[in-house]
Amino acid sequence: MVYKGMLSDQRVVAIKKSKVIKKAEITQFINEVAILSQVNHRNIVKLFGCCLETEVPLLVYEYISCGSLSQVLNADSSTSFSLSWDDYLRIATETAGALSYLHSAASISIFPRDVKSSNILLDGNYRVKVSDFGASRLVPVDQTHIVTNVQGTFGYLDPEYFHTRQLNEKSDVYSFGVVLVELLLRMKPIIRSESGTMQNLSHYFIRALNEGGIADILNSEVLEEATKDEIIDVASLAELCLRLRGEERPTMKQVEVELQILRTRRANSCQANVINEEQTQPMLLTRGVKVAFQSSATLVDCRYNLESRDSQGCYDLQEEFMASASLAR
Known part of the structure; x- marks a missing residue:
């Protein structure tokens, strides 16, 4: 309490x-x-x-006065104050910066292990305050991971950590990827499918991205406020964070840098008032845009120089993780 x-x-x-x-x-x-x-x-x-x-x-x-990011994302838009796309980009960047600090800038590496939108608090100016470190683990600087009992929240839990019990910095990166998807879709981390079964939001997002239908599931406010390129960048970054193999995910520092670049580019475009008409118009749900979303991960892959994943192997592992998550524990 x-x-x-x-x-x-x-x-x-x-x-x-x-x-x-x-x-x-x-x-x-x-x-x-x-x-x-x-x-x-x-x-x-x-x-x-x-x-x-x-x-x-x-x-x-x-005391943090404005509650959590989860409460803001899931509030009734007709009766509650709504943050702008710029605010959400800032919140994502500040959160990534805090996690990067914990991983590499503190006196000893700290893995929060329970990164989720309900643990991202917002103060009176809607600035981020990452909270709840009861499940965190301290890791000596000469170790890349520790073996520990699995702890976290389903919907945010890294599948690789779930299966191997090896906790490392990339486990938090996966959880942060789920938060990015929440910002894009404004949906909870566990959702009900059309068939009535429960599924991870991350699985729902990745499947839509692979099928070229990401534009169909984006939140309407995101479509109105963000440019096509910005949505592609954030969606691509989220896809990288959600890679099932931790070695294919970026570090939190790389995530923070990418988000800072995105915010700077957006600020400069607004200040110069020379934004391309394609960027300023609300995104149209066309086949061309869907193809752009589907292929956008390649652009971010080039930045991190990561190897392409084995999509069939990843799918099988994710299906296994989803099945195991439904077992009584």
């Missing part, structure tokens, strides 16, 4: 309290204190302190 409170110096804070006293909860509490005591980043929530004088431990954070 998270409560809103006020300290004696009038600072408004968020107080996190475990619902029950369990060893696992205490372990996560200690882990979160250990993680947040070592980080200092403008886009990561600040831990003010903890309290051990209560029945269960309490964590005291800075």
Whole structure:
């Protein structure tokens, strides 16, 4: 449970309290204190302190007033404030920057292990504050991965980590790829298919991309506000992040750089007021556009110089992962 409170110096804070006293909860509490005591980043929530004088431990954070990215994405657009495409690009870039910092810029590598839109909080100016590090793992600088029990949220969970139990930085990259898809489609990470079965949003997205039908599933606001090239860039980046083999995914630093380039290019185009008519018009759902979406991943592949994947092998692994996710645990 998270409560809103006020300290004696009038600072408004968020107080996190475990619902029950369990060893696992205490372990996560200690882990979160250990993680947040070592980080200092403008886009990561600040831990003010903890309290051990209560029945269960309490964590005291800075209060983040505008809720989570998940709440904004899934709010009723007719009754709630809606962010612009520029805002969502900034939010994606800030999140990528925070994750890149955790992976490579902190004193020791930190793998959050539960990257999802509900853990991306937004302050009063809708600036990102990445939160919830109870499941995070500290990794020595001389190690590329650790073997651990699988933990995370279905819909965001890296299939490779799920099968091998080897957690590495690319596991967070996969989860971030799902967040990018959420921004494009404005759908939840687990959706119901036409046949009534539950499926991962990432699987739904990749299948549409491979079939050339990505334009048909994009959110209408994205179609109105973003240019065709911007949508292609973000969709291609998401596809790279969602590669089933971790070695084919970019690092979070590469993702951050690509998003920064995209934002800079958009800002420069708006400032110079010389945007091509094709970029400014709402995207038409034509066969030509669908083909552009289908082939766009090739452009990003060139930037990272990644080998092309074995699509049949990836499909089989993803199907296996989807089947295993439905088993009782």
